[in-house]
Amino acid sequence: MKLDTHTFDALILGGGGAGLRSALALTLAGHQVAVVSKVFPTRSHTVAAQGGINAALGNITEDNWEWHMYDTIKGSDFLGDQDAIEFMCREAADIVRELEHFGVPFSRLENGKIYQRAFGGQNLNFGQEQAHRTCAAADRTGHAILHSLYQQNLHAGTRFFDEYYALDLLKDTHGNIGGLMVMNIHDGRYHVLQSRHILIATGGAGQVFRNNTNASINTGDGLGMVLRAGLPLQDMEFWQFHPTGVAGKGMLISEAVRGEGGVLKNSLGEDFMQRYAPHAKDLASRDVVARAIAIEVKEGRGCGPNKDYVLLDLTHLDDATIKQRLPGIRDISLTFLGVDPAVEPMPVFPTCHYMMGGIPTDIHGRVVTPDENGEQQIVKGLYAVGECACVSVHGANRLGGNSLLDIVVFGREAAKTISHELHQNRREKTQQAGSPETALCLDAVRQRIARWQNPAPSTDTLAAIRKALQHTMEMGCGVFRNQASMQHALQQLLLLQQRLEQVTLSDHSQVFNLQRLAAYELENLLAVAFATVHSALNRTESRGAHSRVDYPQRDDSAWLRHTLYFSAGHRLDYKPVNLHPKHHAAFAPTARTY
Incomplete structure (x- = not known):
């Protein structure tokens, strides 16, 4: 087998928002970076994120990152690591302003500030009243972020291997990660890409379920290669079923619809979420709403000839709001349901949406694994960010609007870590007069x-x-x-x-x-x-x-x-949840109500 070999300072697997944010920072820092993407980067699944990105900007009501932190911890059902959640929420406002400067065309308020909508599970003053925290570019926020980051990478000079499939990590004779085997999908030829710094940003694996909101490319490629390398995956029992997928088809109907005032109704015409979440109602946490819908259908209050879905009603909203703030949702409903949501309700049912688990990392994006004593050890040269990673900021349930935040916050942080390591390694190599590379x-x-x-x-x-x-x-x-x-x-x-x-x-x-x-x-x-x-x-x-x-x-x-x-022997191990944030008092686990 003839293999072409290429060498880079850093390799990024995945051309979605997480990978592109990391690649941009590394390229701008002067490093030779390559992005390997199974599809053309702007077709990565980040493009499908609709509702928005969370940040406590306070553009509509008073807000602060501590309230965002509390909501995220509570939303995670207290399984999220509080140090990582604190880090993400503290970084959120700065990261959104940075995206704005990259060219993301956020929707605007009349005063010119970024528009922020209401999303489920998010409140002011530690759960007192509904927050407007989710920064939106209509209902195409992921599309806007992905295209802006891609254009910035082109301008910076990032190298792309478009439509190349990453097979497996390669180790050297000392057992260290040193490269990657990829296949050119067009001609079937295999290549070896060498680097001592490999960042996995391959997204989720929602295609493991029949009904899902995920693109067909979301097949867990990064997860599989990590397992084959003998490393573990974390919290893989936690899969989010989005409450409102297109009934029978699975495509996403964004939480933005309920954030703009949409209401879920059963066959009796009841606004049934009042029974399950009396305070938050339709904007309760996603797992709560998904279970409520499933129960309504199971108990015979579903809609349609087979009573197998409920209705999402926004006919009480004015046409201008729907066309201005939810244009993509309206297109999806017209295309796949033949329903104009301004005229009649949309049939919806829970659908697999997001993977809370993934490759275990620390807050700097470094992959970690337990040693023989159970202590967490850093895997040298291997990093992971985005949905394929588990840092863990989502715990047992992710809040809407935190996924886009996750990918750009930790994408940027992982790049800082890699850049620091590259500069450190160059100083060491200069002192050692250059050490030969070890064969893979x-x-x-x-x-x-x-x-x-x-x-x-x-x-x-x-x-x-x-x-x-x-x-x-x-x-x-x-x-x-x-x-x-x-x-x-x-x-x-x-x-x-x-x-x-x-x-x-x-x-x-x-x-x-x-x-x-x-x-x-x-x-x-x-x-x-x-x-x-x-x-x-x-x-x-x-x-x-x-x-x-x-x-x-x-x-x-x-x-x-x-x-x-661990895939070898299907072995399970456990580690404690981090309940110790660095800048704020810990939030003790309590009963989760909405």
């Missing part, structure tokens, strides 16, 4: 590649296995879970793994490169599914998005800790 070990990834190069295709297909995987996860590990449903899902996953091991591909096919891509993605999705089910089975409580009907209560005495999953 390619055997494992070559075996993985060879596994799919077989001239005799099998009768089973990747598409059939992927469909079965998604159905298994939706039935066994959805909005509500129990021992029996998850145990059955685990048994099905073992059978699917056996099926995948028997599948072969023909290299005579004209679409062989795409078949290989699908195979690599399916390997990653299956690894993510195992991590999810094993982690969820062992957590015998309900917390945030992890809702077990057989263990309905939160159990802080036993489960105020993070799950660590």
Whole structure:
């Protein structure tokens, strides 16, 4: 196998908001940076983020970062690390102003300040009244941020490997991360990219569930490569089901709709959220609203001929508000439902939206793993940011508007860390008169590649296995879970793994490169599914998005800790939640009500 080799100061895997923010900072600092992206960067999933980005700017009402911090900790069902949450909320106002200077066209108030809308789970004065904290560019905020960051990277001179697929991390003979194997999707050729600083920003893995809001590219590629490198994933039992997906299809209907005054109604015409969250109502935390919708449908108050959805009603809003502040939502409703939301309500039902777990990191973006004594050790040269990472600022449930904040805050911070390390290494190399690079070990990834190069295709297909995987996860590990449903899902996953091991591909096919891509993605999705089910089975409580009907209560005495999953032997380990912020008193876990 002939391999082209390229060397860079830093490699960024993923061309979404997290990767582009990191790449921009590193390029501007004078480093040679390459961004590897499975799709053209502006097609990354950040483009689909609709509602906005949180920051306590106080443009509509008084606000401060401490209230934002409290809401995020409470929203996480107290599983979020309070030092990381504090850091993110303190940085928020500065990061939004920075985005404004990068060219993000935020919507404006009449006084010229950035428009901020109401979002679920966010309050003033530690839970007293609804906050307007979410900075918005109509309902296309992610689109605006992603395009602005991409243009800034082009101007700065960042190198892009567009439509290249990252297979696996490469280690040197000393076991240190030193490079990456990638495949050019166009011609199928493999390349080795060398760097002592690799940042994973590959996004989420929502395609593990049948109904989801995620792009088809969200297949957990960074998660799979980390597991194959022998490193753990954290808190993979926590998947957010967004309350309002397009019924039967899954596409996102943003929380911005409820932030602008939309109301959920059942078949009786009731504004049913008053029963589940008397104070916050439709703007309660996402896990609360999703469970409420699921209960309404389960108890027979759903709408439609099959009573399998509820209605999101904004017909009481004026047309100008809908067209000015929710134009993208209106387009989605017209396109996929044939419904004009200004005229009639939209059918909605919870859909898989966001992965709270991921690659464990510290607040500087450095990947961490426990040593033999259980102490957290930094993995030299490896970093992760964005949805693929778990810092953990979202804990058991993410607040809307915090995902865009997460990617740019920690994308920038990881870049600062890498830049500092690069300058330090250059000083050390100068003092040592230059040390030779250590050869990379390619055997494992070559075996993985060879596994799919077989001239005799099998009768089973990747598409059939992927469909079965998604159905298994939706039935066994959805909005509500129990021992029996998850145990059955685990048994099905073992059978699917056996099926995948028997599948072969023909290299005579004209679409062989795409078949290989699908195979690599399916390997990653299956690894993510195992991590999810094993982690969820062992957590015998309900917390945030992890809702077990057989263990309905939160159990802080036993489960105020993070799950660590290792693929070798499906081993589980645990570490405590960080309850010690640096600049503010800790928030003790309390009952979570809205």
